[in-house]
Amino acid sequence: MKLTSTETSKSAAYFGVPWEEAYGFPQAIKVGNSIYVSGQLSHxxxxxxxxxxxxxxxGKPQDFAEMELQxxxxxxxxxxxLAQFGATLDDVVEETLFVLDVDAAFxxxxxxxxxxxxxAKPLCASxxxxxxxxxxxTLLVEIAFRAEMIPA
Structure with a gap:
């Protein structure tokens, strides 16, 4: 995992997985107190x-038995x-789950x-x-997040 900064006060987080280079994207961007997390995968x-x-x-999934693990x-x-920025899931204010089968996801x-x-009741919009x-x-789910780090 690698964290980089630019002179525009944006910071980026990476995992070093092949598709970051192939597609050309960071796992997350932090601007001010906001963190925008790219769609996360099961890897x-x-x-x-x-x-x-x-x-x-x-070539399509034939069952959704691995939905929970993914x-x-x-x-x-x-x-x-999020930890690369000193944040946790507690800082998440919104998540979007993209799934191949809504019933299996629910x-x-x-x-x-x-x-x-x-x-029992996560405090984030979903x-x-x-x-x-x-x-x-082979993926069944991808989840994008937005987090806000609230200053103490």
């Missing part, structure tokens, strides 16, 4: 997908990105979100949007 430190969905002959890993990755999201935020495809064929 390990080497960029390998954690809990990849099994694909059918059409969602847990995605929240954990978001926490790592089945596990409540439990996973409560665990990730360590509370959007859940069904999409037809994500960045990699």
């Amino acid at each position: 390990d430190s080497d960029g390998k997908i954690v809990g990849p969905a099994k694909l059918g002959s059409d 969602m847990q890993t995605t929240y954990a990755n978001a926490a790592k990105v 089945a596990v999201a409540g439990k996973v979100r409560k665990e990730a935020y360590s509370t 959007n859940l949007i069904g999409v037809s495809r994500l960045a990699f064929p």
Whole structure:
């Protein structure tokens, strides 16, 4: 993980995974007290997908059994990105979940979100949007975040 700054008072956070270079983006940008976290995925430190969905002959996921594991890993990755700025999931004010199957996501999201935020009612706005495809064929979920660091 790497944190960089520019002269415009923007700071960027990176994981060093292959798609950062290929696509040309940081994992997050901090401007002032605001942190904008790019869509986080279920991957390990080497960029390998954690809990990849099994694909059918059409190249699309054939089941959504790994939704919970992917969602847990995605929240954990978001926490790592936020930590680069000294923030935590407690600083998140909005999240947007992009999922391939809304029903499968609803089945596990409540439990996973409560665990990730360590509370029964996370204090952040939440959007859940069904999409037809994500960045990699074996992905089931991607989550973007916006956090605000409130000065003490």
